[in-house]
Amino acid sequence: MKQSQFEHRHQTAWKRFARQLDTLERGKANGKGCSEFAGAYRQLCQHLALARERGYSNHLVEHLQQLAMRGHQQFYRHRSHLGAQLIGFLLGGLSRLVRQEWRHVLAASLLFFGSLIGMGVLVYLVPELVYSLIGPEQVSAMEAMYDPAARRLGRFGERNAGDDWMMFGFYIMNNIGIAFQTFASGLLFGLGSLFFLLHNGLVIGALAGHLTQIGYGEPFWSFVIGHGAFELTAIALAGAAGLRLGSALLAPGRLPRGEALRLAARPAVRLVAGATLFLLIAAFIEAYWSSMTFASPTVKYLVGAGLWLLVLGYLLFAGRGQHAPD
Amino acid sequence: MLATARPLDTRFRVETPEGIDLLLRPAGLVPRALAFAIDLAIRGLALLALFFLLGALGQFGLGLGAILLFLINWWYMVLFEVLNQGRTPGKQWLGLRVIHDDGTPVGWAASLTRNLLRFVDLLPFAYALGILSCLSHPAFKRLGDIAAGTLVVYRDSATERPALPETEPLPPPFPLSQGEQRALLGFAERREQLSAPRRAELAAILAEPLAVAPEQAEERINRIARGLLGPT
Numbered sequence: 001m002k003q004s005q006f007e008h009r010h011q012t013a014w015k016r017f018a019r020q021l022d023t024l025e026r027g028k029a030n031g032k033g034c035s036e037f038a039g040a041y042r043q044l045c046q047h048l049a050l051a052r053e054r055g056y057s058n059h060l061v062e063h064l065q066q067l068a069m070r071g072h073q074q075f076y077r078h079r080s081h082l083g084a085q086l087i088g089f090l091l092g093g094l095s096r097l098v099r100q101e102w103r104h105v106l107a108a109s110l111l112f113f114g115s116l117i118g119m120g121v122l123v124y125l126v127p128e129l130v131y132s133l134i135g136p137e138q139v140s141a142m143e144a145m146y147d148p149a150a151r152r153l154g155r156f157g158e159r160n161a162g163d164d165w166m167m168f169g170f171y172i173m174n175n176i177g178i179a180f181q182t183f184a185s186g187l188l189f190g191l192g193s194l195f196f197l198l199h200n201g202l203v204i205g206a207l208a209g210h211l212t213q214i215g216y217g218e219p220f221w222s223f224v225i226g227h228g229a230f231e232l233t234a235i236a237l238a239g240a241a242g243l244r245l246g247s248a249l250l251a252p253g254r255l256p257r258g259e260a261l262r263l264a265a266r267p268a269v270r271l272v273a274g275a276t277l278f279l280l281i282a283a284f285i286e287a288y289w290s291s292m293t294f295a296s297p298t299v300k301y302l303v304g305a306g307l308w309l310l311v312l313g314y315l316l317f318a319g320r321g322q323h324a325p326d
Numbered sequence: 327m328l329a330t331a332r333p334l335d336t337r338f339r340v341e342t343p344e345g346i347d348l349l350l351r352p353a354g355l356v357p358r359a360l361a362f363a364i365d366l367a368i369r370g371l372a373l374l375a376l377f378f379l380l381g382a383l384g385q386f387g388l389g390l391g392a393i394l395l396f397l398i399n400w401w402y403m404v405l406f407e408v409l410n411q412g413r414t415p416g417k418q419w420l421g422l423r424v425i426h427d428d429g430t431p432v433g434w435a436a437s438l439t440r441n442l443l444r445f446v447d448l449l450p451f452a453y454a455l456g457i458l459s460c461l462s463h464p465a466f467k468r469l470g471d472i473a474a475g476t477l478v479v480y481r482d483s484a485t486e487r488p489a490l491p492e493t494e495p496l497p498p499p500f501p502l503s504q505g506e507q508r509a510l511l512g513f514a515e516r517r518e519q520l521s522a523p524r525r526a527e528l529a530a531i532l533a534e535p536l537a538v539a540p541e542q543a544e545e546r547i548n549r550i551a552r553g554l555l556g557p558t
Binding site for chain 2: 053163258269
């Protein structure tokens with residue numbers, strides 16, 4: 001068949017398909033138009049194959065190819081119901097993922113909490129060590145923050161309701177930014193995540209040891225215990241995600257490194273999404289609960305212990321014994 | 327992939343379940359850098375405007391500002407790419423879009439991955455790792471693209487139908503292969519874009535196989551092309 005006959009015969013079908021694509025791309029498609037779409041798309045693909053095979057002119061092939069490309073974009077979508085997915089993720093998807101990736105989560109937790117506790121104990125026993133890691137100005141700033149004489153606690157000492165909101169914003173920006181960096185730098189063969197995990201662990205541990213040692217322990221621990229449950233776990237999760245990327249590059253197994261990385265990125269980014277959710281919760285607790293002084297330290301310790309149990313229980317037990325959502 | 331068959335061609339071939347090949351044209355370093363620069367400028371302006379606007383609101387403004395700063399820093403690209411068919415304003419300006427390796431529109435997970443890993447592409451300074459990766463990858467991917475399985479491609483724009491010269495159709499003097507047939511049609515379709523001397527020069531190459539004088543080669547090719555196209 002000559003090209004002009006071919007074009008003449010199918011011109012109207014192509015125009016109709018293009019109109020259908022327009023409505024779909026603008027998101028205004030109704031049910032009736034969509035029911036014909038699959039058939040029209042398949043037919044167009046056939047026409048494209050024919051046009052290529054018969055050596056028709058570049059212009060025609062290009063035109064059909066563009067239509068096929070647009071059709072493909074509409075037809076094969078990873079359409080996601082974000083809300084439903086998020087709820088499923090919270091109700092068990094995240095904890096299942098954490099258990100599935102337990103090796104990396106365990107490694108990251110050991111690195112982070114190990115360095116934190118180790119450094120804390122060291123600084124408690126050998127007080128000067130804190131200055132090997134943190135400058136004197138910063139140490140005295142932290143001391144001022146957790147001075148038992150202060151009415152309110154946390155970064156920036158004296159605060160009112162507006163401050164709480166301001167700090168909420170600050171915590172979100174600062175902490176989630178750190179989590180993202182911890183994850184992303186895992187791409188450098190895991191070294192970046194290793195650095196951020198150890199560095200954060202050492203600094204937090206040194207401060208905790210130092211403040212406890214000079215007798216500011218009660219305001220400090222009662223402040224951090226509540227949101228720490230979510231915040232510290234989130235850093236460990238972000239680090240685990242980074243280590244996942246790094247280990248895919250270091251030990252890709254039987255896959256090429258690029259492919260191994262692509263496969264590792266999928267669970268890793270879900271772990272980071274989980275860490276982000278945790279940090280949102282932590283920021284909320286830190287701004288609106290941890291900084292309050294009307295609750296006595298005992299209440300804070302109790303609530304904090306409850307939150308730690310909640311996080312651990314969630315990660316260990318949530319989402320067991322049911323099928324993954326289809 | 328085409329790269330082995332035609333070394334000069336950067337087009338990226340994706341086979342679909344319908345058994346056809348989609349040809350994507352990955353965008354190189356320069357348009358992508360320009361698109362990023364535009365996005366950077368837009369974000370800078372937005373932050374500046376926010377700074378003045380929220381500065382007036384006091385501490386509430388500071389808190390909101392911190393959250394917005396975070397959103398603009400980390401989520402600007404993701405939100406635009408997922409909600410606006412793979413196009414941030416900068417990419418839209420330069421006619422680019424982000425898609426998955428298999429040609430489907432980019433989703434949340436992939437977009438988040440490629441934009442979070444941008445942090446590594448920026449290292450150690452001024453996008454050095456990203457540029458090296460982009461220049462050495464056959465489809466111009468930076469590290470984030472490799473991990474996320476995404477591709478930045480040119481958007482196709484609809485082309486005007488080229489007018490073939492009105493001449494007497496002529497059957498080809500000997501059977502043509504598919505490639506030859508497309509080459510002749512391509513020459514006739516692209517005559518508007520070529521100058522007359524260049525057309526004559528190109529056509530003269532075929533004077534001998536077509537058995538005509540070099541001056542008549544162009545006319546002869548146009549007639550054969552018209553014959554291949556068929557009656558209108």
